[in-house]
Amino acid sequence: MPELKIGIIGAGRIGRIHAENIARFIPQVKLEGIADIKLSDEQEAWAKGLGARIVSRDPGDILKDDGIKAVLICSSTDTHADLAIRAAGAGKHIFCEKPVDLSVPKVKAALEAVKKAGVKLQIGFNRRFDHNFARIREYTLAGALGGVHIVKITSRDPEPPPPAYVAVSGGIFIDMMIHDFDMARFQAGSGITEVYASGACLVDPEIGKAGDVDTALVSLKFENGAIGVIDNSRKAVYGYDQRVEVFGSGGAAIADNDLPNTVKISSASGVTGEKPLYFFLERYKDAFINEINAFAEAVLQDKPVPVSGEDGLEDMYAALAAGLSLKEKRPVTIAEIRASYREK
Amino acid sequence: MPELKIGIIGAGRIGRIHAENIARFIPQVKLEGIADIKLSDEQEAWAKGLGARIVSRDPGDILKDDGIKAVLICSSTDTHADLAIRAAGAGKHIFCEKPVDLSVPKVKAALEAVKKAGVKLQIGFNRRFDHNFARIREYTLAGALGGVHIVKITSRDPEPPPPAYVAVSGGIFIDMMIHDFDMARFQAGSGITEVYASGACLVDPEIGKAGDVDTALVSLKFENGAIGVIDNSRKAVYGYDQRVEVFGSGGAAIADNDLPNTVKISSASGVTGEKPLYFFLERYKDAFINEINAFAEAVLQDKPVPVSGEDGLEDMYAALAAGLSLKEKRPVTIAEIRASYREK
């Protein structure tokens, strides 16, 4: 079997997930190196334990290594674009965690560099690889739903992030709903043309003070004529609520939450089952594996990546449009956002 | 539309249900008379309010009326057989609540009279007409399950009857599980050949003192080679638990309980839905209507009744076999029970 030799830049939470998944579950990928500018002794031992040949505080050690064909950029968001440009310059294929950057021009610069270098770039929208959501898309592609009319996405976190995080997060649309914009485009099989956002601060007033909302609902129009809606909450007391519904001329497909077990207990007070799996690490465990497998296949078989840099840019436009819509209390087209960056 | 003119004997709970169902929901049946040997003033007013032409304390007033073509025998069990014989003698078609009698010879005598008179006799095993259980049977008859291999019936009451009732009830197999024996034969599409009963007194020691068990499990063999099991409890704290499963070479059909509503509430302590509908009046509300409609059609269109007197006798044999099995701690064949009554 051909094997993709990769290096990982960034040994934080998501970097570790990818590294361990590759070591355990992804035989077609070989972990050659791990770099983190703040690599701790503990991280160093961990990286060596996984069999990494290069363990370093300098991402350049990964980028300049001839044996490494692809990099996973898992460092902090503000470093994504620069690292992507450097990696492209070094001729490495790139898997980059979302978002590429909070600044559209920097994203565009990275995409330009990738294009020029002729390398592949996949963005880490892992939810497309979820067993439930991928199954819905399969139904749609198989024609089981007919033409898509309505896409509905529910996405609620079990706990809000700390207000300090909220302040630098780019806001709920960039930080949280961007996943759902990507899911919406994926399920609709079509680009978003317009959004209208409602939002409120109902969970934690501190989030409001940080200039953000914690509850949001965005209605969507798609290029293919379908319509849709996404709702987000920063706090669902029953856990991570991740559901998708696609309704079409031939039927509807609905994905419910995953549960830790199927047991239902019938008692004098009702019939009770489990709450959803707690958060994204539990829910999207397999999706993280699947997305790396898909990236490896795209590189090894020279196929298009399933989530391109352009996808990441489109999702960002949708998030920016939602933010503007909320601020100006009007529907905002993606064309308007796109145009605003063309002029700059 | 042809109309079946009927009289009801017995104005207790089940008689009232049938009378009101006929008045409200069953246009092809006309309620002509109601008789109850202990008819109260309140019952008399109620019966007249329903439009009954004959309201009497003498069942004979029903039986001798030429306009009435069929009777519903809803009086106490000990009067069923005699009334059935008298009704047959009067040329009336008969719908008789279960059981026909606790004594096999009396049941046989009633069946003989019915046969001789050439009238129809349907026994009130209403559960065959339940929307869930009838749907399973439809699947089986349509071939969707292939050949039937295993039949599983769960039947648990929300509350035990008073010990005084238990003492005269004939025991759990005659009083409660007889419905399930009928369901088992209905779903298997085949007679029962052998039973083996386990039982225990786990709910209420008073039931044990009355000579009965309150928890029972009976394994079944059917003529067609299928096997099965019924479990009964006199008390499920979560309400009336009525489920059926039929497993065959082509698949399985499972009927879950009916609920008062579909709402599920997700909270920090789990996802909770409603308990099953409380008891047989709620659960089998429509089944009581459906069985009378089926009886009326059998009479009006001169078709076989869906639950015959022979069915009632077979169910009783199964119940008696289960009682003997429990007592003697051995499997008991229906043939053994049947033979024991042939000799007598």
Added chain:
Amino acid sequence: MPELKIGIIGAGRIGRIHAENIARFIPQVKLEGIADIKLSDEQEAWAKGLGARIVSRDPGDILKDDGIKAVLICSSTDTHADLAIRAAGAGKHIFCEKPVDLSVPKVKAALEAVKKAGVKLQIGFNRRFDHNFARIREYTLAGALGGVHIVKITSRDPEPPPPAYVAVSGGIFIDMMIHDFDMARFQAGSGITEVYASGACLVDPEIGKAGDVDTALVSLKFENGAIGVIDNSRKAVYGYDQRVEVFGSGGAAIADNDLPNTVKISSASGVTGEKPLYFFLERYKDAFINEINAFAEAVLQDKPVPVSGEDGLEDMYAALAAGLSLKEKRPVTIAEIRASYREK
């Protein structure tokens, strides 16, 4: 038991439902009269069969009868307001099918007349009395959901109406979604302040030619700060899709569709259950009974009606705002609509 003597004006589909429900299931209401300006012989026989004392082609015969204390207005929409005014003038309490009128000034005139006469007016938003949706509201009122943050309503019909009907229906918001606006206000426990509508003609181009959309999604803001969304389709191939979800600080309550039975069949191709109950007659069967019982109680016990004329007016404002939003591609406040009618 005190009894409410009523007359019904209009013997079409909904009039017949109410009449038969009253005769069968609602002992506290007595059906005294039925009038329909086009009463057929068949309808006359039916009305007499139900025991109506007055059967007439002149609604005035109902309105002038001293024995009748309340009327159910079930005639065509264009007659509702006039009949309500006449009934109020005659001192009758009024149950009026929705909408009171397609013209706001006519609705206001009717409400004015009702107010002046001091009679009660209940609007036929039956879904508030559905066992599922009422249960959600009970949870909310009991505090089980905490404060309401998001309300989501799915409402899809099994078949579109004929294009000819669509042309005179007032459009999808007035004709179909008005039920959902009422449900939204009911579940939020709060008025709607703003709507933003998306719509498309995806089911039947003839509906588009008639000037309407057949697929619509409206996002909502409520006075209490909650947000919401309603989606409608004129055609769901799997039947009548009626679901509600309320999400709050303490949890979420979700009502799924009602099914004709609980059976699931497991076969080589999956595990399949029933489609939802076909349409509103099946789904809201009990809700039609419950709403008349609630009306009778409001009158007999001199309590406020559960769905007032003002509710009907608010729902209409929401529908008009949605129509304007769709047309002008902008969010529209209820205040704007309300103001536009104040000036006139």
Added chain:
Amino acid sequence: MPELKIGIIGAGRIGRIHAENIARFIPQVKLEGIADIKLSDEQEAWAKGLGARIVSRDPGDILKDDGIKAVLICSSTDTHADLAIRAAGAGKHIFCEKPVDLSVPKVKAALEAVKKAGVKLQIGFNRRFDHNFARIREYTLAGALGGVHIVKITSRDPEPPPPAYVAVSGGIFIDMMIHDFDMARFQAGSGITEVYASGACLVDPEIGKAGDVDTALVSLKFENGAIGVIDNSRKAVYGYDQRVEVFGSGGAAIADNDLPNTVKISSASGVTGEKPLYFFLERYKDAFINEINAFAEAVLQDKPVPVSGEDGLEDMYAALAAGLSLKEKRPVTIAEIRASYREK
């Protein structure tokens, strides 16, 4: 963290599962050696790839290694008892796949050797560690079900084994239902006292020719007074059907099957979801990990193993009793089986 160094004997399917689970998921266990008397080159490479220090065709190489503290016996059933005796003699703790042997005296000899050596022996009844079934037991232990009254176990395979396998398997009770006897004792929290078995050959006549049944139902009595039932089929067309229900004085807990995803598709022909996970490798994936973790904890912390050699023997008695019951068409007590081996 203390670490348990183990060797695996047998590199067939189950040996590979344990070896890979240990390498990937069980940090507290270190795989030191793998031996298989028929080790292929491919297996050798695989074993070395997992980091095994000892890779051999001689189990003795594992047993004599001082660094290895425990062995997993995953070889063919006929070698289990001898290897267990040798391992005990070598002072190794033992995890042994089920059954220890098909011969009770050989099982007893192995248990005797284990006892004498003072080592731990855990039997591979992995289903006790299933997330669903373990959850039910937790409910029972927490008192949520009150006293246990009825235990129901459904266990059906997706495909029958080849008839040649059936002929040497020991029969359905030893080969297949033994897992369910163990589950029954686990869920009842009590030993089995009596079984009554029904069986039929309904799936494949070749199984009948091999002297076995392919469909079986066994009713159970437990020491604590509870009753139960197990049903088995060698072929469920919809896949691996593994369900457990425990009913008690305080309620019921029911575990449904696991599904590959939660998607339900509503179409004109019904609402369809996925079939259960295909077979035991998919369904009990995590249970295989959990049981090794539990074994490691028992050894490292010197606690009792969760499934002892005596458990294995009790399960075998139940299976033998079921076989005798089926043959002699009578209920058979465990005491009778136990006594029959005492005499020998």
